[in-house]
Amino acid sequence: MAPNSADSVIVLDFETTGLSPNMGDRAIEIGAVKLVNGEVVDTFQQLMNPGFRVSGFIESYTGISNRMLSTAASCSEVMDDFADFIQGSQLxxxxxxxxxRFLDAELDFIGRDYTGKFACSMLIARRLIQDAPTHKLGDLVRFKNIDNDGTFHRALADSEMTARLWLLMIDELQSDHGIQQPSFQLMQKISKTAKGSIPKLLMSNRG
Structure with missing residues (x-):
């Protein structure tokens, strides 16, 4: 996988018991899509048992029940496999x-690490799709008419939708701004650039 190509990455999504691993929350599902040259070449999806019951709110929000989690592998077992899956890839x-936060916390529990850097599709969309009503994943998918099956808040479905949004933004950088083969580093830079400075940044990366 080319380390500098924006279309060769792993797109991932966690479903969790809450908002903060620092407050004792754990991952309950991981989903990921591996892209190479803009094509899906592999996926990863696993439920994981956090070792305690999840709240009724989380059950209804994610559709992941305590019964489903009762037969799932432990977080440690799943995350050990996932650490292997993401090695050498940008995220x-x-x-x-x-x-x-959750990737770092879960891998810290088992003494694993990863080498890739992160880029945030939400921060990038705020700069490249400024006319969207909101920059929540579901709203962006609808605004851009991205194919979807209507399933959100399950990890693999959300990672698949994020991957399609990510590739659409890359395509628009190429078609609308003349940027050939956008790099992962450019996507990271876009995410950290003030909205008013985006046109200048894109112009400087044409060709």
Whole structure:
């Protein structure tokens, strides 16, 4: 997988018991899509048992029940496999700071690490799709007419939708701004650039 190509990445999504691993929350599902040259070449999806019951709110929000989790593998077992899956790849998530917190926490539990850097599709969409009503994943998917099956808040479905949004933004950088083969580093830079400075940044990367 080319480390500098924006269309060769792993797009991931966690479903969790809450908002903060620092407050004792754990991952309950991981989904990921591996892209190489803009094509899906592999996926990863696993439920994981956090070792305690999840709230009724989380059950209804995600559709993941305590019964489903009761037969799932442990977080440690699943995350050990996932650490192998992501090695050597750059990483993308929608609201990446959330997913990075849980990835870091779950891998820290088992003494594993990863080498890739993160890019946030939500921050990039705020700069490249400024006319969207909101920059929530579901709203962006509808606004851009991205194919979907209507399933959200399950990890693999959300990572698949994020991957399609990510590739659409790459395509628009190429078609609308003349940027050939956008790099992962450019996508990271877009996410950190003030909205008013985006036109200048894109112009400087044409060709």
């Amino acid at each position: 993308v998530a929608h609201n990446a700071s959330f997913d990075k």
